[in-house]
Amino acid sequence: MPWHEERTIVWEAYREILRKGLVAGASGNVSLRLAEGSRTDLLAITPSKRTLHSINAEDIVVIDFAGNQVDGELIPSIESMMHIEIYKARPEIHAVVHTHSIYASSLAVAGIPLPPILDELIPYTGGEIRVADYGFPSTDDLARHAVEALKDRRVAFLRNHGVVCAAQSVEAAVALSELVERAAHIYVLAKLMGNPQMLPEGIIEVEKNIYRMMNSQFH
Numbered sequence: 001m002p003w004h005e006e007r008t009i010v011w012e013a014y015r016e017i018l019r020k021g022l023v024a025g026a027s028g029n030v031s032l033r034l035a036e037g038s039r040t041d042l043l044a045i046t047p048s049k050r051t052l053h054s055i056n057a058e059d060i061v062v063i064d065f066a067g068n069q070v071d072g073e074l075i076p077s078i079e080s081m082m083h084i085e086i087y088k089a090r091p092e093i094h095a096v097v098h099t100h101s102i103y104a105s106s107l108a109v110a111g112i113p114l115p116p117i118l119d120e121l122i123p124y125t126g127g128e129i130r131v132a133d134y135g136f137p138s139t140d141d142l143a144r145h146a147v148e149a150l151k152d153r154r155v156a157f158l159r160n161h162g163v164v165c166a167a168q169s170v171e172a173a174v175a176l177s178e179l180v181e182r183a184a185h186i187y188v189l190a191k192l193m194g195n196p197q198m199l200p201e202g203i204i205e206v207e208k209n210i211y212r213m214m215n216s217q218f219h
């Protein structure tokens, strides 16, 4: 099977986000940018409408940036366009994880960005997590709005839908999905208790610089 190792990484990440409760049933999707000779327009992605228990690593689909199926039998994720547009816009990004985790999705439904509230957040996200304009699932609109909300950051909320995390590896994208869900949970609880406090402005700048420094290593 071509790209066996990469497909296994994607399949295991899908298992991981299900195990962590970040998605349910056949929702959510994971992809990994592939390199094949001179081709730089390929990705391995989870198939559409298949629960984890009904697929194996070989069912992970390989497609190109035009959406053409390159390898694999199943239909690729309906959110393939979003993954492709992120890879096209962000050369440093090698993996994308999309989840419907409860607290992050709650903020996406409420239209509330996640501000810089925790030290552990900004070095990995790049700053406040913005809420993308609404786009119907699977459409160009959803893909475009996700890219716009991400800009140079790693995470965006998809309005009335869920979350998308982009990183330099699948492992990092999964870890980011979990980190964001925990932060969203904490923020929702803090809002219920009163007036959540932001990090001091100077600290936010220091942490944004850490993000930029970590990011520049991969360009």
Ligand SMILES: [Zn+2]
Binding pocket: 027, 028, 098, 099, 100, 161, 162
């Ligand atoms: Zn979704």
